[in-house]
Amino acid sequence: MAESVPSKFQGTSPVDIPIVDLSNPNEDLVARAVVKASETWGMFQVVNHGVPIELMRRLKELGTEFFELPEKEKEAVARPADSTDLEGYTTDYKKDGEGRKTWADHLFHRVWPPSRINYRFWPKNSPDYREVNEEYAKEIKKLSEKIMGWLSEGLGLHRDALKEGLGGEKVEYLMKIIFYPPCPKLELLYGAPHHTDLNGITFLIADEVDGLQAYQDNKWVDVKYDDSGIVVIIADQIKRMSNGRYKSGEHRATMDMVRTRLSWPVFAEPNLDHVVGPLPELVVDDAPKFKPYVYREYKFLKMNKLPLEIETTPLPLLLDAGKARGRRRREICYIFLMVSLALSQSSRLVSCFALTQSVSLDLVPSKLEQTFVVSAQVFKTTGTASFTGVSRKSCTRSTFHLLPYSEFALHMCFRLSQERVA
Ligand SMILES: O=C(O)CCC(=O)C(=O)O
Numbered sequence: 001m002a003e004s005v006p007s008k009f010q011g012t013s014p015v016d017i018p019i020v021d022l023s024n025p026n027e028d029l030v031a032r033a034v035v036k037a038s039e040t041w042g043m044f045q046v047v048n049h050g051v052p053i054e055l056m057r058r059l060k061e062l063g064t065e066f067f068e069l070p071e072k073e074k075e076a077v078a079r080p081a082d083s084t085d086l087e088g089y090t091t092d093y094k095k096d097g098e099g100r101k102t103w104a105d106h107l108f109h110r111v112w113p114p115s116r117i118n119y120r121f122w123p124k125n126s127p128d129y130r131e132v133n134e135e136y137a138k139e140i141k142k143l144s145e146k147i148m149g150w151l152s153e154g155l156g157l158h159r160d161a162l163k164e165g166l167g168g169e170k171v172e173y174l175m176k177i178i179f180y181p182p183c184p185k186l187e188l189l190y191g192a193p194h195h196t197d198l199n200g201i202t203f204l205i206a207d208e209v210d211g212l213q214a215y216q217d218n219k220w221v222d223v224k225y226d227d228s229g230i231v232v233i234i235a236d237q238i239k240r241m242s243n244g245r246y247k248s249g250e251h252r253a254t255m256d257m258v259r260t261r262l263s264w265p266v267f268a269e270p271n272l273d274h275v276v277g278p279l280p281e282l283v284v285d286d287a288p289k290f291k292p293y294v295y296r297e298y299k300f301l302k303m304n305k306l307p308l309e310i311e312t313t314p315l316p317l318l319l320d321a322g323k324a325r326g327r328r329r330r331e332i333c334y335i336f337l338m339v340s341l342a343l344s345q346s347s348r349l350v351s352c353f354a355l356t357q358s359v360s361l362d363l364v365p366s367k368l369e370q371t372f373v374v375s376a377q378v379f380k381t382t383g384t385a386s387f388t389g390v391s392r393k394s395c396t397r398s399t400f401h402l403l404p405y406s407e408f409a410l411h412m413c414f415r416l417s418q419e420r421v422a
């Protein structure tokens with residue numbers, strides 16, 4: 001008899017991620033379980049969480065119906081090509097550093113706070129879509145604040161410390177519906193590669209096809225859930241606010257050979273202008289392990305796989321940049337290093353670094369003009385940082401290298417300018 005072939009990647013670990021039953025009347029015990037899971041895994045599943053199961057079922061049904069619509073109808077809520085935001089429908093095919101591709105269609109739309117909702121990106125296929133999503137947003141916000149409350153107390157702080165650190169009532173909840181098509185060649189594709197989420201905390205539900213895996217003790221653990229559980233993933237900003245006490249859960253999504261899979265993560269995240277760093281009370285006795293970031297900048301750096309701790313450890317990061325895989329990534333690293341150095345070093349050092357970096361990053365000087373323009377375009381698409389007055393004409397090799405510090409800073413005003421490349 002033929003051996004049965006698994007239709008998805010299987011994790012290598014027999015253990016399961018922690019499960020916390022929120023209906024346990026002993027709240028102390030529940031809080032301790034949440035804190036422990038966040039310290040050790042950065043990920044756990046909550047059951048009996050109070051979010052109505054029927055509401056979750058309906059949310060999934062409506063999202064599934066949207067992805068079953070003809071492409072043309074889905075495009076009614078497409079992400080505009082020139083958008084600097086994630087909201088809208090996209091179909092996405094990416095290649096990661098190891099040559100393995102990821103492929104999934106997404107729909108992003110904010111669900112909270114009401115002032116940040118743009119209904120233009122909400123599907124119109126069912127009259128219930130709006131009500132169900134609004135109701136779900138309220139439930140997830142309640143759950144999120146409860147969990148952040150326990151996590152704050154676990155740090156010896158008042159209940160609202162983490163919520164306030166993330167922006168208080170301005171915290172945004174971003175719904176993402178992911179549609180993973182079947183993938184006959186599992187070795188070629190991932191749904192989502194190995195990563196940590198860049199927001200504060202994530203709440204994920206999915207359909208009946210398993211696919212989410214957690215990385216723990218160098219092994220991949222399959223996350224098993226049914227209709228009733230919600231997977232909670234501690235993300236980067238809670239890790240940073242807690243000065244590293246809580247872990248940012250490492251995870252990935254695999255695909256299935258024969259079945260489609262859908263998942264619904266909701267990302268709780270700061271407003272783009274909000275600054276997040278280790279909470280001040282936690283760095284009285286301990287040194288801060290992370291530097292504070294305006295969330296917009298953090299998001300930009302992480303999404304472009306750029307170094308995040310450059311101010312505290314410049315040298316190793318310069319070397320890391322040199323090792324960055326792929327020309328485009330090296331180019332972005334290169335320009336980023338130039339900007340960072342320009343802001344912190346003298347003009348002589350900047351040009352000197354520019355030259356050595358162009359050698360160690362394998363960028364021949366004749367490519368510099370192109371590099372500059374490529375990077376400017378990256379900034380333009382994401383809209384998260386900007387240059388003033390940079391054009392292909394103004395960045396010939398000589399002007400690029402000989403700009404005095406003041407002018408260099410003016411041209412590459414990384415943090416201050418609001419103007420985008422024309
Ligand atoms: O689909 C999943 O289970 C995981 C998705 C995910 O990790 C993400 O979108 O950040």
Ligand SMILES: [Fe+2]
Nearest residue numbers: 195196197251
């Ligand atoms: Fe994720």
